[in-house]
Amino acid sequence: MSQYQRLFLMVGGDMRHTPALERAAALAHATGAALHICAFIEEVDTLGVISGDEFLNQTREQDTRQWLADEATLLHDNGIRVSTDAILTRDLINAVLAQVKEIDPDLLIKDVQHEPAFKRLLFTPLDWQLLRECPCPLHLVSAMHCPLPRVVVAAVDPTHPEHPHDDLNEAVIQTASDLARQCNAELHLLHVCDSARTHMADFGAGTVTMPGFGRDVRKSIHKAFEHLAVRHGVPQERQHFLSAPITRSIADFVEHSRTDVLVMGNHPRKLLERLTGSTTEHLLDHTLCNVLAVKAVT
Template identity: 55%
Template sequence: MSQYQRLFLIAGPAMRHTPALERAVALAKATGAVLHIAVFIEDVDILGLMSGNKKFREICQQENQKWLQDEAQLIRGNGVTVTTEVVLARDVLKEILQHVKDLQPDLVIKDVHHESTLKRVFVTPLDWHLVRDCPVAVHLVSEVRCPLPRVVVAAVDLSHPEHQITDLNDRIILAAKRMASQCNAELHLLHAFDPSQTHISDAGAGAVTMPGFSADVRRALHKSFNTLADSCHVPSERQHFIEGSPAKVMSDFAAHSRADVFIMGDTHRKGLHKLLGSTTEHVLYKVPCNVLAIKGQVDQLG
């Protein structure tokens, strides 16, 4: 049985072809999944002016419905079962999450929407909210070199097992293997070793680093990585243990390789970690590639 039975594409109201649309159609065709496409139009009320402009909203909805109908006809011509709808909503995120609950899709697909750094200080973008709150895997697409991914990268984290769900790496690898198999793509395994995180906590001095400690940690993690890669039957030329912060490592790797999609785990945290955002969230704005976020559970760190 295919990994995907139902795909849910969140389309924008601009009525144009996008990388996410191309990826969703290609995945649906390759896996035989049913594709549901929804356009969410934000019902903005600026100084009360929009609330009375019923005709404007109706025209916007009608234009999107016509566009979706035309697109659906073309998609069905490729042998894909597709349904469409246009939704007018005051709270777009809430409406999307309700759709996910009702549709029970295997995968949510959406184009990456880039926000300025300054705006992200005050407003958490919709993409971040989806990664945090959506109960199913989210595939955020920035570009497609091929409709189907040709190089799938499972980005595992071995550095803080006590802070993570023990089976999260297994689920990342399983999702990557299934996507690679169904898309006839190469499977790569990647771990970013961040030396800045190799410290131990001392009650009197805070976080300190002992001489040689970083090198010992690196050797231990590299050994664990090799064991994991071998158990997954990933050939040595597709194993990548690279030093650096995760966002920089993945950004450089994407820029110098043929990587189509990074499959990562998203583990929620509380307190300062939640304010700063997860690695997955920050990678969205630094990696010239597509991200598929596998859900983790809430980390109880304060």
């Protein structure tokens, strides 16, 4: 049986054929899953300065529904089971989460919404909110080499102090493996060893200066990484163990490899990470990175 039975594609009210729509259609066709497309239209509210807001909102909703109907016809002609809806809302994040709860999809698919840095200082981007609050796996699509993934990379962290590799890493690898199998894609395994962060994680505070410590820690992490790879049948040529600052290294890896989807764990954040954003969240700034975030089991 397919991993995916029901896919949920979230689109805006701008009525464009986007990479996320292309990815959702390709996945639905490959897996036989039903595809539900919902357009979320943010209400125009000029606080009474300009009349006709209600008429404008109704017109936008009607135009969006017609566009969805046209897209659904094309998808149906390609053998995809598809349903559509359009929702007019002033509370976008809660409207999306309500639909996720009602539909209970196996995967939520959405285009990455790139926000300028100054705006992120004032408002939490919608994609970040979804990463933090969406209960189902979330596939954020930025750009694609091809509609159906051909190279799926599972980013694992054998060193994470809060989630042993037997839970979050297993969920990440299983999700990536299932996706790769259904799409006839290659499965790769990636870990970035940030020695500074590892020292802090292991010892809580301070700077470790013991001779050979960094080398020994790296060897231990590498051994745990190789154990994961062997256990899941990932050959050596598809194992990628890097030593560098995490976010930049992953972005560089994606940019210079054939990665179509990067599957990452989405674990609860501490207060500082909520304020500054997690690794997964910051990777969305890089236009070539298509992330599939898997929620940690809590």
